[in-house]
Amino acid sequence: MRAAKRSAFETADSVREAAAEPRHACDVLVIGGGPAGSSIATFLSRMGWKITLLEKEHHPRFHIGESLLPLNMPIFERLGVRQKIAGIGMLKPGAEFNCEGYQPVTYYFRNAMDKSFPIAYQVRRSEFDHVLLQNAAANGVDVREGVKVARVEFGADHPARIYALEECGSERVWEARFVVDASGRDTFLANRLQMKRRNPAHHSSAVFGHFEGAERRAGTDAGNISIYWFEHGWYWMIPLSDGTMSVGAVCWPYYLKGRSKGVTEFFLDTLALNPLVSGRLKNARLIAPATATGNFSYQAERMGGERYLLIGDAFAFIDPVFSSGVFLAMNSAELGAGVVDEALRNGGKLSPASLARYERTLRRGLKTFSWFIYRITTPALRAMFMSPRNMFRMEEAILSLLSADIFRQTPIRFPLCLFKTIYYVSSLINWRQSLASYRQRRRAWQSRLEYTWKRDAQADT
Numbered sequence: 001m002r003a004a005k006r007s008a009f010e011t012a013d014s015v016r017e018a019a020a021e022p023r024h025a026c027d028v029l030v031i032g033g034g035p036a037g038s039s040i041a042t043f044l045s046r047m048g049w050k051i052t053l054l055e056k057e058h059h060p061r062f063h064i065g066e067s068l069l070p071l072n073m074p075i076f077e078r079l080g081v082r083q084k085i086a087g088i089g090m091l092k093p094g095a096e097f098n099c100e101g102y103q104p105v106t107y108y109f110r111n112a113m114d115k116s117f118p119i120a121y122q123v124r125r126s127e128f129d130h131v132l133l134q135n136a137a138a139n140g141v142d143v144r145e146g147v148k149v150a151r152v153e154f155g156a157d158h159p160a161r162i163y164a165l166e167e168c169g170s171e172r173v174w175e176a177r178f179v180v181d182a183s184g185r186d187t188f189l190a191n192r193l194q195m196k197r198r199n200p201a202h203h204s205s206a207v208f209g210h211f212e213g214a215e216r217r218a219g220t221d222a223g224n225i226s227i228y229w230f231e232h233g234w235y236w237m238i239p240l241s242d243g244t245m246s247v248g249a250v251c252w253p254y255y256l257k258g259r260s261k262g263v264t265e266f267f268l269d270t271l272a273l274n275p276l277v278s279g280r281l282k283n284a285r286l287i288a289p290a291t292a293t294g295n296f297s298y299q300a301e302r303m304g305g306e307r308y309l310l311i312g313d314a315f316a317f318i319d320p321v322f323s324s325g326v327f328l329a330m331n332s333a334e335l336g337a338g339v340v341d342e343a344l345r346n347g348g349k350l351s352p353a354s355l356a357r358y359e360r361t362l363r364r365g366l367k368t369f370s371w372f373i374y375r376i377t378t379p380a381l382r383a384m385f386m387s388p389r390n391m392f393r394m395e396e397a398i399l400s401l402l403s404a405d406i407f408r409q410t411p412i413r414f415p416l417c418l419f420k421t422i423y424y425v426s427s428l429i430n431w432r433q434s435l436a437s438y439r440q441r442r443r444a445w446q447s448r449l450e451y452t453w454k455r456d457a458q459a460d461t
């Protein structure tokens with residue numbers, strides 16, 4: 001069955017317009033039914049537009065990215081799924097950071113500058129993404145699963161034409177006044193339009209798996225995410241409501257390049273490097289082979305054009321250390337719905353001014369996270385994270401960042417500026433350590449081009 005599915009999709013690029021009649025029409029065609037695609041489809045459908053969403057897989061399907069942030073909650077509320085997410089989620093009151101030589105530190109969201117968002121959830125993405133997709137369908141979206149978009153044509157004198165392939169091999173064409181690309185890391189339009197750019201400042205790869213029997217924290221801390229640093233990167237431990245634990249290591253490419261074993265064995269060896277992590281896993285069992293993803297930071301040159309918009313990972317992906325991906329995807333979807341609605345009311349074309357406003361807002365959010373992400377493995381930032389101080393509300397501002405409260409009017413700018421200044425001063429004072437860390441990162445950047453996980457991941461399965 002799987003093989004048949006794959007072979008049908010392999011011919012996708014050869015889809016021909018003539019073979020694909022008859023056409024279906026809609027106002028907006030959304031490519032991809034992850035959190036970004038389902039959310040924008042729901043918001044636009046509620047605004048009265050005719051929306052079709054094409055998803056190449058069938059939900060529920062596996063996806064990594066299980067830790068959510070408090071500012072997801074108001075979006076769930078507006079989508080009408082908050083109760084359902086609470087039903088499948090594990091309550092997450094905070095994030096715990098661990099580093100050799102320091103006492104563990106837990107940042108509780110309730111202590112952020114704005115105290116109205118005290119919790120988030122950890123979710124199994126297969127369930128979470130399914131809830132959002134079903135919600136889109138319940139809100140009037142024409143959801144088609146098992147349909148892979150193969151080609152999109154934009155013409156000045158006609159609506160966009162979207163050529164897609166069903167699993168049975170039949171070809172279909174949609175005509176849409178507007179196209180939203182929410183295809184995630186497949187980056188459908190950014191690839192086709194050749195505007196995907198690797199992030200030159202940050203390269204890392206991840207290897208991850210799920211365990212049963214891993215040690216959990218006591219009481220209400222049981223749902224906290226745990227982050228651990230080690231010399232080749234950092235680990236996550238995310239407790240899920242069914243008792244399993246999602247565990248992953250995000251590593252510099254040079255470290256992965258040096259390995260000689262299969263992915264699963266390498267993963268277990270990597271976890272054994274940290275006594276705190278291996279201690280929590282001593283009675284645990286990996287329930288399926290480990291998975292790996294390659295270098296994964298990128299951004300598209302632009303977020304849209306006259307008749308299309310890129311949202312979520314289809315536009316940009318940053319390192320997941322702050323669990324920001326799902327929030328950024330859903331936030332870009334909600335803001336994007338307003339932008340697309342405006343375009344549809346103005347003849348179906350996105351105005352440059354409206355696109356520029358949207359892009360400015362979202363890039364600012366990415367930049368706020370990225371400053372911390374690029375430096376998270378430096379000794380100076382690690383030390384500051386492990387010894388939080390609320391001088392001039394700096395700790396509260398960091399908590400607001402960890403909660404994803406970065407697009408509202410919460411006054412985090414000044415305390416974050418102060419935090420950064422202290423970081424630079426402390427890096428200068430400890431210049432030897434900073435230089436060694438910089439050299440290590442530079443080695444990582446240089447080695448990334450030589451490394452590819454794909455071949456290895458295939459070899460392991």
Ligand SMILES: Cc1cc2nc3c(=O)[nH]c(=O)nc-3n(C[C@H](O)[C@H](O)[C@H](O)COP(=O)(O)OP(=O)(O)OC[C@H]3O[C@@H](n4cnc5c(N)ncnc54)[C@H](O)[C@@H]3O)c2cc1C
Binds near residue numbers: 057066184325
């Ligand atoms: C190792 C790792 C750990 C992560 N951890 C976290 C975390 O803890 N918390 C967090 O918030 N984020 C995390 N993320 C990021 C998070 O997974 C993503 O940011 C999030 O899923 C983005 O949502 P999206 O809707 O943009 O894309 P996706 O969720 O990837 O959805 C895209 C959908 O489009 C479909 N699709 C693709 N191409 C086509 C096509 N041609 N036709 C039809 N359908 C198509 C795909 O099947 C998919 O269902 C992590 C990511 C990685 C790699």
